[in-house]
Amino acid sequence: MAKFKGVSPRGNSIQISFTWNDHRYRETLRWEPTPKNLKMANSLRQSVIYDIDRGVFDHVEYLKKFPSSSKAKSLVKSQADFLTIDVALWDWLKNKRSYIERSTLRDYTSAIKHHLSPRFGLLTVNQLKAKDVKEWLAKLSISNKRKNNVITPLRQCFKELYLDEVIEQNIMDRVPNLSVSSREPQPFTQDEIDLILITLSAQCTDNYRPLIEFAFYTGLRTSELIALHWSDIDFQNARMEVKRARVRGVTKEPKTSSGRRFVDLVPEAINALESQSMHKMLNIDEVFYKLEKSAVFKDDQYIRKAIWTPALKAAGIAYRSPYQTRHTYASQLLSKGANPLYVANQMGHADWGMIRKVYGKWISNL
Structure with missing residues (x-):
């Protein structure tokens, strides 16, 4: 029978030993000490040693590798007494970095840096109380929607701490999201x-x-509008494919499968494209771009500030956000008797529930 360092049979079990932080640890695996199981035990020990050498082995990893270990559970529980919220938040964000969109990472980083760490960072995860969070939120002079976004990193961080058994209860479960009043469409x-x-x-x-006209008659989000390529346009079949969006300078695929879609082009939209074709450039794939700089739009800021707002002011029309072009598109289709499911598909919704909720009064047969 092969022998492995730090791995030894103990009756009907196998014992693993390793050194971490100058302390000797022994864990018993309830495995029959067969050659195959001894080899598996050695692989487990080697993974522990590897993590220790890389400096990534901690109380949580200990419990993950040995979920039945009473020693690991006691260490994790004690960890909550000295793990600060600042460290926990930044560790959580580090682990999430490769799984979230860049724009989301930026928002989470801002929330932690400017709100959560300054207020709660020095507390340990065991010290935070739901009452503390509620009272702090009540004093913040930002909208409820923004407050909900700000505490999202804290909420998700504590959820993982609870699932990893670092904390015995998740106090964020007692901090409900604040109510957000939905704005009535103003088409x-x-x-x-x-x-x-x-x-x-x-x-x-x-x-x-052409840019604004196309927005009115296609219902595209501004992020989709500024990422649209000429190659996405099918003039022969009078439709286009929406398959990308640009947010804060980053071009990405739609978040959902329904977001990637084909949109029918009405005559007004075709007319806008034909007018825009006069500005078509060989070195720019996008349909719409900054004409005076021959540069693509990175986000919606230039459109809103330099194009949209001055146009409404010059026309003597009360300000409404550019997003209202999307509401206008939906309400016009529905007022003309379009099938709500068709409208939902055109706008990139998975079903027509959102259409019914937001645009119900424009649906004649409801």
């Missing part, structure tokens, strides 16, 4: 649409009418 009337487009047409140079 533009046809007269308002026409006035906005006429105002944009009156610009002597850098005419952005």
